[in-house]
Amino acid sequence: MIEDSPFVAAAPVLVPMPAERPYTYAVPAGMRVVPGSIVRVPLGPRQVAGIVWDGAVEKVDAKKLRPIEQVFDCPPIDRAMRRFVDWIAQYTLSPPGMVARMLLRAPEAFDPEPWIEGLQRTFANPDRMTGARMRVLETAEGGLAWTRSGLAHAAGVSSTVIDGLKAQGVFETVMIPPRPVVAAPDPSYAQPSLMPDQSDAAAMLGTNVAAGAFGVTLLDGVTGSGKTEVYFEAVAAALDRGKQVLILLPEIALTHAFLERFQERFGAKPAEWHSDLPPRMRERVWRQVSEGGVRVVAGARSALFLPFRELGLIVVDEEHDPAYKQEDRVFYNARDMAVVRGHIGGFPVVLASATPSVESRVNACQG
Structure with missing residues (x-):
């Protein structure tokens, strides 16, 4: 119990505004929050979503x-993502709340x-x-x-036929979980036939994924050399380990x-995941990613x-592309931040390009 207060505890909450630190809010009796919990809090005259912080x-x-x-x-925002938000805020000299705002877009x-x-x-049958x-x-x-509507479409009948059968007790109402x-x-759906060089590269990526440790690999090959097929094998290896995968691409790609x-x-x-995705679909993707239902996302930098x-x-495809740079509110390069995200989360990152950026080429040569 907080002294001189009806509330049992207090918690720091990071709100999506240009705040340099989390704000302190009281936790009412009977409410349980943990770091990463997404909450609704008063902010001036408004109610906003925020994240209970560390x-x-x-x-x-x-x-x-x-x-x-x-x-x-x-589901709470995990520790790795909270560290990622703090790291970006410090590196880009941005308010942590503005970085968290990019996390709370749905x-x-x-x-x-x-x-x-x-x-x-x-078990009932229709009277006629x-x-x-x-x-x-059938x-x-x-x-x-x-x-x-789905049953009517599959059977090739009108919805009134379904209604008539339901009225006679042939069907009962049940609740269906949301569709993925x-x-x-x-x-293992359609394993490709790779050339020897491709097989060697795919095997190396698969080994890195199986190790479950941080590492960055630059996949360099001319256009049409099969880079996509190679990193698809890394995606397959991650799926086999029960992991989710993010494939970043410039929106034009x-x-x-x-x-x-x-x-x-x-x-x-x-x-x-991109800017043209309808709002309702964005919300469903965000939710199902957080619950683990969506296993692979192909999206733009956000x-x-x-x-x-x-x-x-x-996987950062076309890693040299300038479209990975954001120059609005929080300035960052998604390619570089993907490497940071992998380092914090302890998993591999693959950079792919037919014309690698100078910095990626130098980093690869220096190991």
């Missing part, structure tokens, strides 16, 4: 403390996705059988739950052709601030 709280008059209003039902994702109302077959009803019953065999934004990639190429190798597309739960590999 470190000791400031000595503030208990009577002046304002309470945390809500703890969102969301506020609607802080609450769980609602479950969907669906239908499931019961028609061709349309027969198709519905489609619904196996006990799987369906959405009303993408299917899970399969590392995040094309339909790349997504299809990934799908041909892994049987599913990666989740996308994807570096997604709250990965089990990140085990970052």
Whole structure:
């Protein structure tokens, strides 16, 4: 209990504004927060989302403390990401709150996705059988739950046929969990036939990933030499270890052709993250990344601030591209920050380019 206060404790909260340090808020009785918890707090006349941060709280008059209003039902931001935010703030001379702001870009994702109302077959039979009803019953065999529209589409009937069967007790209402934004990639779906040099490079990357330790590899090869196929094998190795993967690309390179190429190798597309992504999809990707449901993200530089739960590999394709540089509010180069993220998280980073930057080439030569 805080002296002269009805609250039991206090916690430092980093809010998304140009603040040089976290602000101290009171923790009401019955509320549990840990470092990394995403909370809603009062800030002046507004309510904003913030992150419970590390470190000791400031000595503030208990009577002046304002309470945390809500703890969102969301996985906490892990220790590695919090260190990453602090490191960027110190390196770029930016307020930590402005760096944290890039992490909190999908506020609607802080609450769980609602479950969907669906239908499931019961043991009852309709009083009269028609061709349309027969198709519905055949489609619904196996006990799987369906959405009303999904079942109607799969059976090739109108929704009124589904409604009629439900009214007769042939289907019962069940709740279906939210659909994943993408299917899970399969590392063994379509293993490629690589040339000897490609196989050697892929084997080295796979060994680095299997070691589960930090290291940076520069993948240098002319256009068309198969760099993508090679680093896809590193992605497969990370997936085999149960890790998530981030593939960074300049937005201009995040094309339909790349997504299809990934799908041909892994049987599913990666989740996308870029400026043209619709807000609702951004929220779903953010949430499912934080819960570990999305295993691979292909995105622009801002994807570096997604709250990965089990990140085990970052690939920076076209690492020389100037599009990785942000020059608004927080100035940084996503290629360099990806290396820092790997160092903090203790996992490998792959830089790929047909024309490596001078600094990457020098670093690779110097080891």
